[in-house]
Amino acid sequence: MSNVPSELKYTKSHEWIRDEGDGTVTVGITDHAQELLGDLVFVELPEVGEDVTAGSECAVVESVKAASDVYSPVSGEVTASNEALADAPETVNQDAFGEGWIFKVKLADAAQLDELLDAEAYSEVVESEAH
Amino acid sequence: MGNRTVLFDAHNAMGARIVPFGGWDMPLHYGSQLEEHHAVRRDAGMFDVSHMTVVDLTGERVRAFLQYLLANDVARLQEPGKALYSCMLNPQGGVIDDLIVYFMRDDWFRMVVNAGTTEKDLAWLNEQAPAYGVTVKPRSELAMVAVQGPNARAKAIPLLPAAVQDVASNLGIFKAVGDGEWFVARTGYTGEDGFEVMLPEAEASNFWNALADAGVAPCGLGARDTLRLEAGMNLYGSDMDEETSPLEAGLNWTIAWEPAGREFIGRNAIEPKRGSADNRRFVGLVLLERGVLRNHLKVFSGDEEIGEITSGGFSPTLERSIALARVSSTIGDECLVEVRGKRLRAQVVKPPFARQGKAQIDL
Numbered sequence: 001m002s003n004v005p006s007e008l009k010y011t012k013s014h015e016w017i018r019d020e021g022d023g024t025v026t027v028g029i030t031d032h033a034q035e036l037l038g039d040l041v042f043v044e045l046p047e048v049g050e051d052v053t054a055g056s057e058c059a060v061v062e063s064v065k066a067a068s069d070v071y072s073p074v075s076g077e078v079t080a081s082n083e084a085l086a087d088a089p090e091t092v093n094q095d096a097f098g099e100g101w102i103f104k105v106k107l108a109d110a111a112q113l114d115e116l117l118d119a120e121a122y123s124e125v126v127e128s129e130a131h
Numbered sequence: 132m133g134n135r136t137v138l139f140d141a142h143n144a145m146g147a148r149i150v151p152f153g154g155w156d157m158p159l160h161y162g163s164q165l166e167e168h169h170a171v172r173r174d175a176g177m178f179d180v181s182h183m184t185v186v187d188l189t190g191e192r193v194r195a196f197l198q199y200l201l202a203n204d205v206a207r208l209q210e211p212g213k214a215l216y217s218c219m220l221n222p223q224g225g226v227i228d229d230l231i232v233y234f235m236r237d238d239w240f241r242m243v244v245n246a247g248t249t250e251k252d253l254a255w256l257n258e259q260a261p262a263y264g265v266t267v268k269p270r271s272e273l274a275m276v277a278v279q280g281p282n283a284r285a286k287a288i289p290l291l292p293a294a295v296q297d298v299a300s301n302l303g304i305f306k307a308v309g310d311g312e313w314f315v316a317r318t319g320y321t322g323e324d325g326f327e328v329m330l331p332e333a334e335a336s337n338f339w340n341a342l343a344d345a346g347v348a349p350c351g352l353g354a355r356d357t358l359r360l361e362a363g364m365n366l367y368g369s370d371m372d373e374e375t376s377p378l379e380a381g382l383n384w385t386i387a388w389e390p391a392g393r394e395f396i397g398r399n400a401i402e403p404k405r406g407s408a409d410n411r412r413f414v415g416l417v418l419l420e421r422g423v424l425r426n427h428l429k430v431f432s433g434d435e436e437i438g439e440i441t442s443g444g445f446s447p448t449l450e451r452s453i454a455l456a457r458v459s460s461t462i463g464d465e466c467l468v469e470v471r472g473k474r475l476r477a478q479v480v481k482p483p484f485a486r487q488g489k490a491q492i493d494l
Contacts, residue, residue, distance in 0.1 A: 038148075038353065039165040041445040042423050042452075060471070062423045064164045064353060064445050067471075086421070090165075 002032040002126065005097055009113060010122035011073045016097060017116055020104075024079055025113070028101040029061060029070060029092065032126050037063035040089040045081035046103050052078060054112055059102050061092065070102060074112045080104040132156065136181035137274050137332040141339050145349050153247030155182040157352050164353035168447045171321050171358055172488045175280035175287075176350040177342050182246035185270040185329055186256065189239045196263035197232060197240055200256075202377060202395055204387035208234035212307040214318055218377050218385055219255070220397025224404075225373035226380065228252050229365065231318060233307055241314070243275075243327075245367050259396075273312065274335035278347060279325035279358075281488060284317075286345045287326055290338060291315060299326070320355065322362025322486035360453060361446050363415060363482025369426060370413075370441040370455055376401055379457055380441075381413035381482070411438060411457050415482040416468065417494065418452040420475040424468055430458050431467040431474060440468065448485040449494065455482065 014033035044060040052072035059070035092100035147158035203217035307316035371380035424443030438458030467474040
């Protein structure tokens with residue numbers, strides 16, 4: 001059973017979101033998502049300064065098995081990309097909720113956070129996919 | 132739910148992630164595909180390949196039958212236990228399947244065919260065999276385990292039946308030895324040394340677990356695919372199929388044109404194209420930029436589309452993305468591959484990419 005930290009928000013498409021409390025959020029893919037993908041070998045990051053829209057593709061994670069789009073959970077401006085993943089994509093497998101973060105966004109509309117799933121709701125999504 | 136091999140419970144006990152493959156529920160990996168890949172290149176790994184089908188062909192005219200059925204020539208098999216890789220073509224020269232055939236006895240040959248093609252292969256064999264009085268017998272009650280890697284043979288030999296251990300220790304490449312229902316062949320699909328072992332289902336779990344105790348890593352289909360891709364070995368259904376000529380799938384070397392009078396199925400269709408400059412080339416690609424090459428991505432030379440990738444992926448040994456591709460014969464030393472709208476540079480190489488633990492190409 002994969003780990004679903006209770007302090008984070010989630011999407012149905014398996015991104016996690018941490019509210020940094022300063023109008024920015026950090027985004028990554030969940031432990032469940034990395035487990036499904038298998039060993040990651042490449043991460044395509046969004047450009048810093050790029051504007052992203054909630055629900056749009058903005059990064060790609062590729063494993064030995066397949067490529068998978070990462071969708072921005074919120075709208076806003078990308079303020080950071082995790083460049084360390086370029087040389088060490090396996091960090092996402094090892095620490096999906098920590099060092100394996102993918103990008104940070106300055107929120108255009110803080111109310112969008114309320115539309116995201118909490119840990120309990122996301123666990124149900126994972127659970128329902130298993131059946 | 133798909134078919135399950137006799138080792139299904141053993142896979143689950145070892146933490147396998149199970150996926151559907153060719154009608155079977157098979158292990159994709161047991162945690163890390165990359166680690167399994169490296170285990171085979173550096174030490175020893177094992178694969179459950181019981182989903183593949185062993186077919187025994189018997190009859191007085193079985194050799195003549197196979198000389199007609201297969202594009203490679205079983206006349207090359209004179210010593211019992213000797214193996215040969217061949218394509219089985221349709222009359223149009225397309226590939227029905229690729230297989231390994233073993234010479235057992237003058238009136239008995241054994242084939243190992245792919246899982247996903249078993250049904251049509253058997254239908255084709257049953258259509259062709261009666262004219263030669265040959266009996267076709269699938270041996271679905273046999274399990275098969277591939278033990279591969281530089282240390283694979285040393286780890287497996289003590290676990291084989293005592294009667295074959297000595298012979299197995301001195302077995303030449305592409306040769307096999309049998310004892311009862313056990314059949315041990317020095318063959319594989321990884322580019323490493325090792326054995327493929329056919330054995331009675333009832334003994335398979337013990338053998339599998341004993342190999343694990345001897346330090347042989349269980350490996351799934353994921354690692355099997357990256358290993359065979361690095362080794363430049365074709366995958367049926369991706370690199371060739373019934374619409375593809377072996378001449379355009381890098382399989383020229385498997386066609387025995389001599390003797391010129393041997394009329395094998397498909398010969399009339401492919402022989403006129405032998406050596407033709409119009410044939411598409413089957414090449415290896417190494418991606419020079421970041422990204423991963425995948426099946427069906429389009430290959431360009433400048434602005435001109437010249438072909439597509441038939442098998443692509445990540446090479447754990449080279450730490451680059453590599454691919455097999457079918458392209459126009461005009462391709463140069465470099466080409467472009469379109470990945471999500473961007474054209475990335477790739478170097479054109481001659482496979483294999485990696486075998487025997489090492490890179491085989493200069494980057």
